[in-house]
Amino acid sequence: MAVCTVYTIPTTTHLGGSFNQNKQVFFNYKRSSSFPSSNNILTSVSRPYVITCSAGESQTIVIGLAADSGCGKSTFMRRLTSVFGGAAEPPKGGNPDSNTLISDTTTVICLDDFHSLDRTGRKEKGVTALDPRANDFDLMYEQVKALKEGKPVDKPIYNHVSGLLDPPELIQPPKILVIEGLHPMYDARVRELLDFSIYLDISNEVKFAWKIQRDMKERGHSLESIKASIEARKPDFDAYIDPQKQYADVVIEVLPTQLIPDDDEGKVLRVKMIQKEGVKYFNPVYLFDEGSTISWIPCGRKLTCSYPGIKFSYGPDTFYDNEVTVVEMDGQFDRLDELIYVESHLSNLSTKFYGEVTQQMLKHQDFPGSNNGTGFFQTIIGLKIRDLFEQIVANRSAAPAAAAKA
């Protein structure tokens, strides 16, 4: 059964305005694949209207990405949307400070938009943005649920420049909705809506090294102020953000390298992709031999690597009482085209052709993290999500046929 929804459009610009959902129209698309010839419903609508159709319940696949960072056009999202073929851009003609990114198939919304308190409000109440009390989980749940059900929503905008809540923007239900931010897995109701979830976990050592690079060397902050700002965030981070790891289908941990003794530069990274077992439509990536424990230094007679080289590790583990499969990459690639050598030894990559991961990485070699495990695993997760999406869609089209047969 298809679900079509008719919305009236206010005469003002849709930014700042609000859509009024008038009526849901249900019809069986098996009887007629075209729009119903009887348009009496439509004629009853006096104002300009938009009709959004979904092929049934849960048309939109919802992906949660938790990370401790500002939202915005993160590299991960650019890699993800690139896998689906289109470039992600902010909504055309809308609020220039919108946090949303839209591509042909994917819409990425930033959960900061569900802040219930703006910068001043948080200051007054003495809560951080990490604190659930600064966020409106009821609205987050309602809007994600509506989008998942194929209904557009008027989502608020949190303006990262002004620190204020701007008028809402219209979000149409996409094929894939990514909710990115601090709390995608915090609220149990929102969590339930997720078809797949990712936690991007930057270790304190790496966060610190990165902040030193950016805030001290580039922005002139003092070492003390950087330390203080990290320390200040820590209690709320540990209380509200970090525990979401346990719910993630994949955790990407970014850690200092173990290839350089006592490294504190944070330039060479060790990245772990912790993949939960038993997740529907998701088969963990493995190295060489599924289920065993392996370490692999590809550098040698076939692949020459500059110091400190590259080391992969693979094996089963447990993580928050869940069975997981971990693939780890320590070190960085000297040449991106050599990635094909690594790619060819990984299995369950969900590529559509030999070398697709390498091709994606080469396409975006200017993106941060392209020479290490962050870019590599983000690209792989993009492919896994595409596969998950295609499996869900295939399963849905198979289901009515099976029901008809029965």
Add this chain to the structure above:
Amino acid sequence: MAVCTVYTIPTTTHLGGSFNQNKQVFFNYKRSSSFPSSNNILTSVSRPYVITCSAGESQTIVIGLAADSGCGKSTFMRRLTSVFGGAAEPPKGGNPDSNTLISDTTTVICLDDFHSLDRTGRKEKGVTALDPRANDFDLMYEQVKALKEGKPVDKPIYNHVSGLLDPPELIQPPKILVIEGLHPMYDARVRELLDFSIYLDISNEVKFAWKIQRDMKERGHSLESIKASIEARKPDFDAYIDPQKQYADVVIEVLPTQLIPDDDEGKVLRVKMIQKEGVKYFNPVYLFDEGSTISWIPCGRKLTCSYPGIKFSYGPDTFYDNEVTVVEMDGQFDRLDELIYVESHLSNLSTKFYGEVTQQMLKHQDFPGSNNGTGFFQTIIGLKIRDLFEQIVANRSAAPAAAAKA
């Protein structure tokens, strides 16, 4: 050109007697594949004769196996000859204390037979059997050379029971000659005759643990006497036996396990197969990805192992200034049929069908070392030698054809 050699046979039994080489007959087998019709050479021989023909020079392929042990029907040789299909047995009707083993394709001779001093002689001169002065390298060289050239020899027999030199036995040139003992790579001339060489290196810790088991628990020797006997052998062993390692194409090192902290039982073994690079007709075995460095614990979700499990390591290394490829197995198999799981991840095994290593191991599961790396790597080396043999033979038959074409 084929080389035929005519020998007269003395009327006494060949054991203890000696063959007299009368004449070498050269003929071009391309002109006539049958024996020359003119038998005037033969009629000139008045006594009964034996004719041994070889298809050219170096018909016999010579393998050297160095090991610190008594010779005899070692497990390694039984595994090796089994790969060629026939069981190895002592020469029929000969000296019951012969150290020789003969199968359809393979003859294993023990280099103790080239002792120039018997037990009493060594005692009188104060030299051990390890000392080159107790061995006749001229005779060793002459006889191995003769066999390699397709000529039978009357090889002495060192009687391990009496400690005396018994009358010689006739050795016919086999397809594959294995010279096994303390000094196969000691003399440069003998070394030059080897088509392939193996050094079986039992570490002192394991030797000690084994001797404790055998000499103390089974034969009632004291711990002190065992220690003393090992210590007494050490200087000559280090001076004359150990340095041969550098010439070996493959070294099998038997070491204590690293899976059990501070293990001194010597029951669980770590076995390294150190394979020299660049040896003609020999491509080193590798694990998963040639030229990289890998550790692999196959135990996990697919293969359950009892304590302490199994760990494989693989990678390039240098050994006595030579480039080598090392495959290591630590631990032991719980069930031999699970070997197929390990076998399927090794490459360049020179098997003729999938699972041949496992089949060979199952066939001889009662042999010592069948559940660990000693048996596993010995079996693999057997297959590599078969492959080497077949390549040499194929190369030889191709060579005259190419010469005829040119």
